[in-house]
Amino acid sequence: MDETRILTKRRSTFMLKEAQELCEEREINFSELYRKNATSVFYYLYSRLHNIADAEDLTSETFITALENLHKLRDPIKFTPWVFTIARHKAIDFFRKKQRCPISDYNEELDRTNVVTGKFSQLDQDRLRDLEDLISHLSLLEQEYLRLRIVADLTFAQIASILDEPETRIKKKYYRLLERLKAQVEK
DSSP, X not given: OHHHHHHHHHHHHHHHHHHHHHHHHHHHHHXXXXXXXXXXXXXXXXHHHOOHHHHHHXXXXXXXXXXXXXXGOSOGGGHHXXXXXXXXXXXXXXXXXXXXXXXXXOOHHHHHHHHSOXXXXXXXXXXXXXHHXXXXXSOHHHHHHHIIXXXXXXXXXXXXXXXTXXXXXXXXXXXXXXXXXXHHXXX
């Protein structure tokens, strides 16, 4: 009996030590994962919100949520799509809250002209405005394809995971979308 108790105690001590090491290892991994993904998540959120402060806030909220729920992530390899899914949901929640409390002094035209200024020639600025206008007329899902692929620089597999669609469908829709945009720009 005493041997069984000793073995049980050693086993529980070993398991506790192993769990603590795993937690420490996850913290180290999380900081590395944060460094690898924070900039992309920020740019993705900024492309949706068009406001630096809001994008920074939502980026922070995204990674806080990710850290709090890290234990739910079964496969660490899927961290990037998982964190972008969180960011996407944070942006959706942000827009829902904003609809409930609209800001009256927001001037979209002023914001659009501020985006396209500075280093570009007048012709380039006009082209960028035209492209921005074309993109604004796309469906929300099509805009999401562009944001996740171009702004966040995610793979098709990661986008498929985030949007819960087959990878082949994502590729097909993305390339068709690019062809359609190219044709509209050439007109």
